[in-house]
Amino acid sequence: MTQQPGVFVGLMTRTFGFIKDVALPDIWVMDPMVQFIDDNKPLPAPTLYQVSSIEGVAWAKPLYKGFITARLSNGTFQNCNLIGIDSATLIGAPPVLFEGKLSDLRQPDAILVNQEGALDKLAETSPFPGGKKIPLQIGQRIELNDHRAVVVGIAKTSRTFQSQPIIFTTFERALEFSPPQRQTLTFILVKAKKGEDLQSLCKRIHTLTGLAAYTSDQFKDLTVKYYLKYTGIPINFGISVFLGFLVGAAIAGQTFYNFTLENLRYFGVLKAMGISNKALFLMILTQALFVAFLGYGLGLGITCLCAILTHESTLAFRFPYALMFFSLGGILLISALSAFLSLCQVFKLDPVIVFRS
Amino acid sequence: MKAAVSCKNLIKKFNNGPNEITILHGINLEVKSGELLILSGPSGCGKTTLISIIAGILTQTSGICEVYGQNIQDLSPPALCDFRSKIIGFVFQSYNLLPTLTAAENVGLPLMIQGMGHHDATNLGKEMLQKVGLENHVNAFSSTLSGGQQQRVAIARALIHKPRLIVCDEPTSALDRENGHLVMTLLKDLAIQEKCSLIVVTHDARIYSFADRIAKMEDGRILKIVSPHEAL
Numbered sequence: 200m201t202q203q204p205g206v207f208v209g210l211m212t213r214t215f216g217f218i219k220d221v222a223l224p225d226i227w228v229m230d231p232m233v234q235f236i237d238d239n240k241p242l243p244a245p246t247l248y249q250v251s252s253i254e255g256v257a258w259a260k261p262l263y264k265g266f267i268t269a270r271l272s273n274g275t276f277q278n279c280n281l282i283g284i285d286s287a288t289l290i291g292a293p294p295v296l297f298e299g300k301l302s303d304l305r306q307p308d309a310i311l312v313n314q315e316g317a318l319d320k321l322a323e324t325s326p327f328p329g330g331k332k333i334p335l336q337i338g339q340r341i342e343l344n345d346h347r348a349v350v351v352g353i354a355k356t357s358r359t360f361q362s363q364p365i366i367f368t369t370f371e372r373a374l375e376f377s378p379p380q381r382q383t384l385t386f387i388l389v390k391a392k393k394g395e396d397l398q399s400l401c402k403r404i405h406t407l408t409g410l411a412a413y414t415s416d417q418f419k420d421l422t423v424k425y426y427l428k429y430t431g432i433p434i435n436f437g438i439s440v441f442l443g444f445l446v447g448a449a450i451a452g453q454t455f456y457n458f459t460l461e462n463l464r465y466f467g468v469l470k471a472m473g474i475s476n477k478a479l480f481l482m483i484l485t486q487a488l489f490v491a492f493l494g495y496g497l498g499l500g501i502t503c504l505c506a507i508l509t510h511e512s513t514l515a516f517r518f519p520y521a522l523m524f525f526s527l528g529g530i531l532l533i534s535a536l537s538a539f540l541s542l543c544q545v546f547k548l549d550p551v552i553v554f555r556s
Numbered sequence: 557m558k559a560a561v562s563c564k565n566l567i568k569k570f571n572n573g574p575n576e577i578t579i580l581h582g583i584n585l586e587v588k589s590g591e592l593l594i595l596s597g598p599s600g601c602g603k604t605t606l607i608s609i610i611a612g613i614l615t616q617t618s619g620i621c622e623v624y625g626q627n628i629q630d631l632s633p634p635a636l637c638d639f640r641s642k643i644i645g646f647v648f649q650s651y652n653l654l655p656t657l658t659a660a661e662n663v664g665l666p667l668m669i670q671g672m673g674h675h676d677a678t679n680l681g682k683e684m685l686q687k688v689g690l691e692n693h694v695n696a697f698s699s700t701l702s703g704g705q706q707q708r709v710a711i712a713r714a715l716i717h718k719p720r721l722i723v724c725d726e727p728t729s730a731l732d733r734e735n736g737h738l739v740m741t742l743l744k745d746l747a748i749q750e751k752c753s754l755i756v757v758t759h760d761a762r763i764y765s766f767a768d769r770i771a772k773m774e775d776g777r778i779l780k781i782v783s784p785h786e787a788l
Contacts (some may be wrong), residue, residue: 468652471613473641474669475634550613553648554604554725 201502201518201526203443207436208522209515214426215419216357217280217365221262221291224388225397227418228259228404231411235425236418237361239265241382242410249408250387255395256404260285262386263373267366270342273324279316280365281343283373291388292354292367299337299352304369310341310348313356316364343376358515360426444529451530452537455490459483459541463548470550479545487538495530499523559622560721560753561587561610566619568605568776579605581776582619589624589720592744592754592766596787597773603757606773607723610755611644612636624720641669645714645752647743649726651706653698659685659709660694666717684712688742704735708742715746722747724756728763740766761787 217236218227228250230240244261251259263283268276284291284304292301297314304311312321312335321341322332335341339350343366356365368376374383389412391400397414404412413421427433459466466479506518566583569576579602587593595603608614609621612628621628623643631639645666646652653662663684664677672680682694688708698706707727714722727743728736740763747754756767764770770787772779 464652465654468646468648468654469665469669470637471611471640471646472666472669473637473639473644475637478669551608553613553646553652554608 201498201522202505202516203440204522204525205502205506205516205518206514207440208519209517210360210432210436211423211426212517213358213515214360215422216359217264217282218415218419218422220293220357221388222294222415223290223390224260224415225391226389226401226404226412226414228387228389228408228410228412229385231405231409233411234429235422237264238425239385241380242384242387243382244384246408246410247384247387250389250404250410253400253404253407255392255400257390257392257395258288258290259390260288260290260388261370261384262291262388263370263377263383264385265373265377266363267343267376269321269364269366271321271323272341277320278363279321279343280359280361280363281373281376282365282367283370284367285388286369286371293356295355297353297355299350301352303351304367306349306351308347308349308372309351309368310343310372311352311354311367312350313354313365313367315356315358315362316366317350317353320364344378346376348376448529448533451491451494452533452540455487455534455537456540458486458490459544463544464552466545467548467550467552470545470548471553476546480542483538483541483545487534487541491530491534495527498526498530559586560589560591560624561585561755562620562622563606563610564620566606566609566621567617568602568609568614569617579776580609580616583776583778585771585778587721587753587755588768589753590748590751591768592747592756594764594767594770595755595757595773596759596761596764596770597779599759601773602776603773604725607725607755607757610721611646611723612640641666642717643720645717645719645722647707647710647714647722647724647727649729651698651703651710653706653709653713655698658695658697659690659701662698662709663712663716665713670717680716681712684716685709687746688712702735703730704732704738707731707735707739711739711743711746715750715752718750719752721753721755724754724758726758726760727756728758728760733762736760736762 215236230242233240247259247261250256265281267279267281269279270276282291286305289301289304293311299311303309317335319332321335325331325333335350337350337352341348354367391397401412401414404410502518506516509516563583563585566580567578568580569578583606595606597603605614609616610623615629626639628636660678660681663681667677667680668674685691685694688711690705690708693701693705701709728739731739743754744766764784764787767784769781770784771781
């Protein structure tokens with residue numbers, strides 16, 4: 200009951216992994232037609248200055264986000280996400296580097312590669328058949344759209360929905376690497392002045408420039424809604440989640456209900472001995488709550504263990520508090536339903552059953 | 557002796573689809589206070605139905621059944637539960653001990669149903685188990701006890717709340733001769749000590765000698781009531 204929704208939430212969380220990593224700006228400014236993070240509709244370069252000059256904006260920095268093909272040493276090609284960050288401030292860079300220094304990004308042809316990409320999709324194949332891949336390392340060169348690029352750091356990034364390698368470089372170099380485009384500014388990252396109301400600033404940016412301006416949370420919501428609305432995930436995966444929940448609910452409910460059926464004779468004994476319906480009600484309710492919390496606790500423990508074990512893996516699994524309460528609500532609902540069915544059975548039970556051998 | 561149970565023209569019918577089956581055909585029976593009455597007869601003759609009505613767990617179609625002057629049909633469902641919990645004790649053929657409770661807890665169950673705390677009821681249960689010779693098995697679960705021991709626990713359970721009437725359904729049918737004799741001796745001795753009346757349903761002619769009277773039933777009717785000597 201928690202596992203499948205956890206995978207679903209994990210998958211949805213990955214859709215805005217990049218927005219989460221770029222934590223410094225308060226507001227993302229973009230073309231009004233942009234529907235999600237990977238929907239690239241570049242803006243004309245002067246809009247950066249237009250946005251910078253709006254009252255309440257502390258700073259505005261450019262961000263390039265596009266796709267590029269990397270040619271690997273074995274001759275194969277790999278599609279990558281290319282991120283171009285402001286070369287002066289390096290705003291938009293990944294917050295954690297496993298190897299290398301962020302300032303090395305100012306060296307010629309320098310790029311940062313995310314760890315997942317370096318270990319897997321951009322790694323060199325082993326010279327031995329069936330051997331392990333050799334991870335991409337600092338100092339190694341790769342070819343990006345016929346341009347030489349030198350790895351100067353390995354970055355930690357959140358896993359994204361498409362799971363493509365992410366390459367970071369400066370804004371200007373990203374434009375060099377990319378195929379020529381008329382417009383190049385994918386996003387403008389805006390920091391609001393201290394005390395500035397973000398919603399008001401978003402409205403002001405939109406009014407003065409005609410561009411869309413979202414806070415990070417709004418942009419995450421926009422991205423998730425796009426995936427929910429325009430991909431088959433909610434239908435296809437949602438059915439599986441629903442079935443998972445239903446099967447879990449059926450098993451939990453059936454187990455408790457069977458417990459009552461198996462012990463119907465003993466309920467009959469208690470009824471014959473003169474136990475009141477109120478006492479039976481309290482007895483079954485207590486049992487249902489005990490079973491619910493015991494089952495929930497065990498399930499929660501296993502789920503959390505699963506979450507811990509798969510934390511750094513490719514498995515999309517996320518278990519927020521909301522899901523914890525959702526599953527608690529679910530198990531309580533099922534327990535209440537099973538308890539109700541059990542009570543119906545027990546209340547209508549004829550205590551004469553005790554005289555049947 | 558004062559009448560503990562008085563049944564007058566007791567009729568019980570069951571609906572079996574479109575058919576109506578009459579199980580009891582106008583039973584007239586009186587059980588005196590402190591008496592041990594055995595109900596005997598072939599299977600399906602209505603013995604169990606009769607004690608179910610007397611014990612207040614089944615209602616008759618017509619007729620009157622009074623237990624210690626109380627017409628059972630006049631009682632509301634909660635009052636009937638209360639009546640059963642205080643006045644009636646049960647001993648079943650298959651013991652019906654709750655498997656997750658210890659012997660002492662099983663014995664204390666009728667007291668818990670009446671509202672006594674678990675600790676006090678279990679302690680009294682232990683005392684009662686001493687009377688049936690099971691003081692070394694107070695913490696045993698029913699699955700670890702023999703048939704005879706389980707039935708002695710059931711007798712202790714039936715007597716602990718000092719009921720005025722004990723109904724027993726085939727209490728010795730699953731026991732060998734020796735254990736059957738022991739169980740009936742205990743049941744009669746303890747019941748007499750507590751001034752209870754006993755109605756015992758049985759096929760087992762070996763225990764007829766314990767009865768004050770034996771009611772022979774057939775086809776939902778009491779054919780005759782005889783002394784143990786006459787029955788044997």
